[in-house]
Amino acid sequence: MILFKKMLRDIKHAKAQFLTIIIIAACGVFTFVGSITVGSRLEESVHQFYKSADINDVWVNVEGATPQDVDAIRKLPGIEAAQGRTVMKVFSDNRVLDLFVLNENVLSKPYLATGEPFESEKEGLWLDQEFAKANGFRIGDTIRIHTGNGQSVPVIIQGLVLSPEKLIDVSSETLSTRHDLYGYAYMGETAAHHTFSFSGMNQLLIKMKSEKNIQTQLTSVEQVLGQKYMNSLTHEEHTSTSGAANQIGQFKTIGYVTPMLFFLLAILVVISTMSRLITNQRVQIGTLMSLGIHIRKIKWHYLSYGLFLGITGGVIGLIAGYYVIPAIFMGTLHQSFILPKWSDSFPIETLWSIAAVCGCCILAVLFACGGKLNALPAVVLKGEAPSRPKKSLFESIFHSKAKFSFQRLWLLRNLRSRKVRGAMGIFGSFGCAFLILFGFANIDTSNKSIEVEFDRQYLYQYKADLLALNAEQAQSMNWNQAGIQPIQERRVVVKSTTAQRNLPVTIIGSGDYINLDVASPDVMPVPETGVVLSQKMADVLGVKAGSTVSLRIDGGQWKEMIVAQTIQAPVANRIFVSEAAWQQHGEIFVPNVLLLGDQAALQSAKEHYPVTQIVAKADMKEANRTLNEGVFASAAGLTIAAIFLGIAVIYSLGPLI
Amino acid sequence: MKSFIQINNLLRTYQVGENEVAAVNSMEFEIEQGEFVVILGPSGSGKSTLLNLLGGMDQATSGTILIEGNNIAQYSLEELSRYRRSDIGFVFQFYNLIPNLTAKENVDLSRKLCKDGLDSTEMLEAVGLAKRLHHFPAELSGGEQQRVSIARALCKKPKLLLCDEPTGALDSNTGALIMSVLWDISKKYNQTVIVVTHNAAIADTANKVIRLKDGKVIDIQINENPLPMNEVAW
Numbered sequence: 001m002i003l004f005k006k007m008l009r010d011i012k013h014a015k016a017q018f019l020t021i022i023i024i025a026a027c028g029v030f031t032f033v034g035s036i037t038v039g040s041r042l043e044e045s046v047h048q049f050y051k052s053a054d055i056n057d058v059w060v061n062v063e064g065a066t067p068q069d070v071d072a073i074r075k076l077p078g079i080e081a082a083q084g085r086t087v088m089k090v091f092s093d094n095r096v097l098d099l100f101v102l103n104e105n106v107l108s109k110p111y112l113a114t115g116e117p118f119e120s121e122k123e124g125l126w127l128d129q130e131f132a133k134a135n136g137f138r139i140g141d142t143i144r145i146h147t148g149n150g151q152s153v154p155v156i157i158q159g160l161v162l163s164p165e166k167l168i169d170v171s172s173e174t175l176s177t178r179h180d181l182y183g184y185a186y187m188g189e190t191a192a193h194h195t196f197s198f199s200g201m202n203q204l205l206i207k208m209k210s211e212k213n214i215q216t217q218l219t220s221v222e223q224v225l226g227q228k229y230m231n232s233l234t235h236e237e238h239t240s241t242s243g244a245a246n247q248i249g250q251f252k253t254i255g256y257v258t259p260m261l262f263f264l265l266a267i268l269v270v271i272s273t274m275s276r277l278i279t280n281q282r283v284q285i286g287t288l289m290s291l292g293i294h295i296r297k298i299k300w301h302y303l304s305y306g307l308f309l310g311i312t313g314g315v316i317g318l319i320a321g322y323y324v325i326p327a328i329f330m331g332t333l334h335q336s337f338i339l340p341k342w343s344d345s346f347p348i349e350t351l352w353s354i355a356a357v358c359g360c361c362i363l364a365v366l367f368a369c370g371g372k373l374n375a376l377p378a379v380v381l382k383g384e385a386p387s388r389p390k391k392s393l394f395e396s397i398f399h400s401k402a403k404f405s406f407q408r409l410w411l412l413r414n415l416r417s418r419k420v421r422g423a424m425g426i427f428g429s430f431g432c433a434f435l436i437l438f439g440f441a442n443i444d445t446s447n448k449s450i451e452v453e454f455d456r457q458y459l460y461q462y463k464a465d466l467l468a469l470n471a472e473q474a475q476s477m478n479w480n481q482a483g484i485q486p487i488q489e490r491r492v493v494v495k496s497t498t499a500q501r502n503l504p505v506t507i508i509g510s511g512d513y514i515n516l517d518v519a520s521p522d523v524m525p526v527p528e529t530g531v532v533l534s535q536k537m538a539d540v541l542g543v544k545a546g547s548t549v550s551l552r553i554d555g556g557q558w559k560e561m562i563v564a565q566t567i568q569a570p571v572a573n574r575i576f577v578s579e580a581a582w583q584q585h586g587e588i589f590v591p592n593v594l595l596l597g598d599q600a601a602l603q604s605a606k607e608h609y610p611v612t613q614i615v616a617k618a619d620m621k622e623a624n625r626t627l628n629e630g631v632f633a634s635a636a637g638l639t640i641a642a643i644f645l646g647i648a649v650i651y652s653l654g655p656l657i
Numbered sequence: 658m659k660s661f662i663q664i665n666n667l668l669r670t671y672q673v674g675e676n677e678v679a680a681v682n683s684m685e686f687e688i689e690q691g692e693f694v695v696i697l698g699p700s701g702s703g704k705s706t707l708l709n710l711l712g713g714m715d716q717a718t719s720g721t722i723l724i725e726g727n728n729i730a731q732y733s734l735e736e737l738s739r740y741r742r743s744d745i746g747f748v749f750q751f752y753n754l755i756p757n758l759t760a761k762e763n764v765d766l767s768r769k770l771c772k773d774g775l776d777s778t779e780m781l782e783a784v785g786l787a788k789r790l791h792h793f794p795a796e797l798s799g800g801e802q803q804r805v806s807i808a809r810a811l812c813k814k815p816k817l818l819l820c821d822e823p824t825g826a827l828d829s830n831t832g833a834l835i836m837s838v839l840w841d842i843s844k845k846y847n848q849t850v851i852v853v854t855h856n857a858a859i860a861d862t863a864n865k866v867i868r869l870k871d872g873k874v875i876d877i878q879i880n881e882n883p884l885p886m887n888e889v890a891w
Contacts, residue, residue: 002758002766009757287753290714291767291809292742295734338736376734378706381753469774 003301005306010277010336017273021266025357026320027139028262030378031351032255032326033318037346039251041326042333044270044343046167046244049111053164056083056107057214060618061230061237067103075204078217080209083107084201086192086258089468091146094612095135096182096423096468097128099145100163107205108164110186113342115139115159120188124158127326131183132160143193153195167337168243177263181465181612237493242338242502245248251329253592259353265431266313268424270306276419277590278302278372283457286381287371299373306365310358315618318354322346341469363424396462403620428646437641452518453570454621455572458524460485460513467610474590481608483601486513486591493552496541504538505551513595516537516567516576536572536619538563551585559585581620660687661849662711662817666731667720669706680706682872684720688865691847693883695860697748698869704790705821705854707869711851712745712819713737724817742770744812748839750822752802754794760805761790780808784838800831807838811848818842820852827872831855838864840886862886 011018026572029500049055062069070084086101103120110118113129116139125145127137138164142154166184187195208217222229235241278285288298334342372380404412415422469477479486486509494501508514508526517524527533531549533541543549543563550558561581579589594609596602605611658826669681681703688694698704707714710722710730716737718732727742741747752765761777768774781790794802803823810818820839824832836852836859843850852859858865861884868876 002762002769006755006757007760013757054718283751283753284755287740287749287755288766290712290741290745290753291746292738292740293772294738294742298684376715376737378709381714568847 007117007301008557010281011308013306014123014277017269021269021361022316023314024266024269025310025361026317026517028259029314029317029353029357030321030325033261033321033350034329035125035251035255035258036350036353037322037326038329038333039248039255039344040347040349041330041345042244042251042337043248044345045339046337047165048341048343049162049167049339053109053111054081054107054207055241056081056234057208057211057220058206058218059233059437060204060206060218061224061232062202062225062228062654063230065202065225065228069228070201070204072316073204073221076217076220076224076227078213078220079206079366081107081207083205083347085203085205086189086201087203087441088147089470091184091467092143093611094181094463094467095131097131097145098184099125100184100186100518100619101654102186102374103188103201108245109209109556110161110163113160113162113340115157118159118186118188120163121190122158122188122622123194124187125187125191126161127157128166128179128183128185129160130179132157133187134178134180134183140276145445147196151196155187155191155195159601162338162340164242165238167240167339178613213565220271236500237502237552239491239502246502247333247336258354259549261431261435263357266357266430267360267364267429270309271363272421273422274302274305274365274368277305278369282383283373286377289377290378290387295373300371300392302369303362306363307358308362310361311354314354314357317357318606320351322350322573370508372487384625388498400641402487416634421655432642432646436639439639439642449570450624454617455626456518458513458516458595458617459597461598463615463617463620464594464596464602464605464609464611465613466592466594467612469590469610471588471590474588477609479591481601481604483597484494484605485509485595485596485597486511486589487514487593488589488591489593490553492575494541495550495552495558496547499540501537503573503575505575505577505601507577507579507589509584509589509591511595512595514576516565516569518568520568526581527564528578529561529584530581531575532565532567532576534569534572534574535566536569537567537575553587561585658774659723661692661725662688663721664725665721665723667707667710667722668718669703669710669715670718679872681710681717684869684872684874685869686874686877688849689750690849691843692849692864693827693843694851694865694867695863696822696851696853696869697855697857697860699855701871702869703872704855706872708819708821708851708853709845710872711817712747714747727759731806732855743813744816746813746818748803748806748810748818748823750825752794752799752800752826754809755803756794759791759793760786760797760801760808761792763771763794763805764809764812767809769812775812777808777812780812781805784808792865798831799843800834801810801827803835804829804838807835811842811846816849818848818850820850823852824854824856832856833889836889837886849889857880858889862889 052237053579067083067084073079073082083102083104085103088099088101090097090099102118105118105120110126112118112126115126115649116122118126121508125143127143138159139159143157144152144154146152170550204221206221208214216234221232235245285298289295392401396549447572488507488509490505490507491502492505494503506514512523512524512525515523516526531551532548533543538544541549545566547563547564548560550560551561552558561577564581582589594605594611596605596614605614664684664686668679670677670679684703684707696704696707706715709786710717713729713732720730721728722730724740724744729737732740755766756873758766760781764777764780768777768780771881778787778790781787784807786801786808787802789797789801794805797805800806823836823839827835839850839852839884852863860878861880864880864883866876866878866880868878869876872887
């Protein structure tokens with residue numbers, strides 16, 4: 001107890017150094033706990049939704065499958081459940097709905113937010129809650145539905161639901177997340193028969209008994225379905241499930257990587273502070289030994305400094321991280337992910353961060369103590385003889401050529417005799433300078449990216465979203481209008497021999513509003529064959545120009561495409577394909593966006609195409625700037641933290657004092 | 658009957674650069690229970706090294722140090738630690754109090770190391786510091802700090818009180834006062850006290866005076882009738 005009092009008073013006397021350690025330890029735990037809490041809450045919320053909805057493992061697109069086919073699949077070994085359904089695109093004025101027609105509701109069951117429970121025999125439909133909210137639809141309202149074959153019928157809204165398959169974006173065929181334009185709905189098969197004429201089921205939901213060997217099971221499914229089988233999607237390929245998994249992974253990665261820096265700094269500062277403390281308390285240590293206090297007890301006394309600092313910093317970081325970071329990020333996540341319930345769980349692994357930071361501090365103290373506590377009391381009291389000064393290597397090499405001032409010689413020799421502290425000082429300063437540069441570079445890069453993207457890559461003035469068209473409609477339209485460039489934006493799965501990514505692809509029609517060579521003022525057209533990848537994405541996939549990558553659209557067959565070119569692009573995770581290259585691989589170019597050069601083109605687009613929404617490039621640029629304010633804020637925070645840490649490290653290490 | 662302390666052929670050498678220096682060389686003497694012993698000698702004569710060896714703070718190169726018949730020269734580090742805890746009280750020249758502990762806490766730190774130690778408050782009262790119990794060392798004068806140091810050493814009820822230049826950092830009046838305290842304790846508790854000093858003035862107060870030079874005992878003087886400390890001219 002008396003030694004505990006001594007520790008508290010020692011800490012009070014060297015409060016600047018110890019406070020620095022506590023803050024650094026707290027920062028490490030803060031970032032870990034915050035990121036892990038956000039990631040875990042998202043994971044838990046998604047998991048709970050998947051579990052309650054009994055989400056399927058695989059989506060199999062089929063043509064004219066029958067209930068007998070579904071029964072046959074159910075009987076396959078390794079299959080836990082299977083369900084057939086019809087997925088069709090319907091319209092309500094200029095709005096697009098993915099309509100799921102079900103004759104049973106056993107897999108990927110929609111979550112009923114409000115209204116009547118779903119029954120396949122019941123009339124009416126169960127509408128996407130976000131779509132209803134954005135458009136002001138309520139239960140009991142009647143919504144007019146148009147089908148692709150020209151039917152138009154009124155349908156009553158029975159309930160508002162959330163789909164476990166639609167956590168992220170509303171439409172898998174566009175990159176838009178606009179709930180006022182894109183949504184989904186569920187309808188019972190009986191009601192659908194009364195309302196529309198449609199033929200058979202076109203999608204099977206399958207749940208496996210085990211997540212292992214999904215591909216093997218799929219081969220069996222394909223054999224059962226024969227010609228009816230078209231393609232399939234797993235969770236890794238499905239936009240919503242893979243997007244959720246990626247986001248969870250990102251938070252966890254941040255959670256595990258960022259604190260390392262702080263823990264490393266904490267170790268450096270603890271080593272330095274405790275080395276100095278132990279050196280300064282040499283006589284006290286010798287006295288404690290002379291009193292007969294056991295060496296283990298003395299060691300424990302000094303280890304308790306590390307433990308106290310670790311626990312104090314850890315607990316502060318834990319509490320702050322648990323409350324502050326989720327408060328910042330959960331709001332954004334609530335916007336990005338449509339989930340019925342959000343978990344407010346406390347991930348137990350966050351406690352490990354306290355153990356980790358305590359471990360770092362204790363190890364640092366042990367390192368600082370070294371053999372100083374293992375000597376006889378007389379030796380400890382007498383102290384170490386000062387090391388014999390020697391010329392530094394730098395001095396030996398350059399002394400004949402350069403004349404060093406007294407201060408420089410002093411500095412060099414001190415550095416030589418205090419190698420560890422000197423190295424830690426240099427390393428700490430380097431790390432802090434790196435962080436400061438990283439912060440500024442981040443701000444600069446963000447600004448530059450927006451400038452390059454909107455001033456050099458995209459040369460249009462307006463961007464118009466189109467109503468979803470089917471292949472026939474798209475092919476029947478004339479896309480060659482002056483000042484208008486059609487493009488198609490969608491997601492694809494891209495795979496190389498080493499990596500796989502779910503990416504947005506831009507299929508570029510004729511026109512010159514997209515410049516792939518941002519370094520050149522002349523527009524570089526997209527090559528007629530192959531795909532264009534950003535250099536960064538090429539690095540991620542481990543490919544280069546001339547390599548082959550495989551693309552998979554909507555779970556279809558993998559198609560091999562040559563990497564025609566790699567470019568320096570402001571947005572790394574995007575690939576470009578020309579209309580011609582797209583069609584060479586048997587795909588149909590169905591534009592869903594128009595790039596417009598001027599006001600006249602804008603008027604022309606309104607007259608000739610089913611335009612749903614127009615955005616000026618200047619507004620998009622401004623919106624991106626606003627979005628980037630978060631990056632600026634975090635970069636500024638990083639810079640301030642780095643400056644603070646730099647001061648703390650230099651002050652605490654006092655390399656040459 | 659064996660003496661309380663018996664030193665035989667004691668050697669302690671140090672490596673200084675490439676040379677081996679004997680700080681204590683072939684020493685032999687005996688000290689009886691309850692004696693007030695003064696070790697005199699110039700700087701570098703081996704006084705402090707001898708005291709460290711007697712107090713289990715250092716290990717002999719060779720020879721024997723018998724304390725109540727136990728040869729502490731052969732003790733392991735663990736045994737030496739136990740020996741210092743139970744048998745030894747140390748008073749240092751520069752007091753060596755723990756700066757962040759009060760006078761009472763400094764004494765308590767020592768007292769709690771043994772089962773039947775003396776009450777710290779009583780000990781501090783006995784050395785005249787009843788009103789300074791809760792003061793930190795920096796708030797005490799040199800003499801007061803040394804009295805705390807004595808109280809800290811004595812509260813363990815050590816068999817042997819070792820004092821290394823206890824008046825070396827004090828003015829003569831305070832030094833005399835401290836020596837009086839030590840002398841009184843020795844007589845009052847029949848406490849064996851060994852004082853290392855180069856102040857020859859106190860030699861007359863000791864039961865035994867051991868003179869050292871160059872690591873060797875050059876003279877052992879036994880005073881049949883030592884003077885009380887207050888009769889010594891400082």
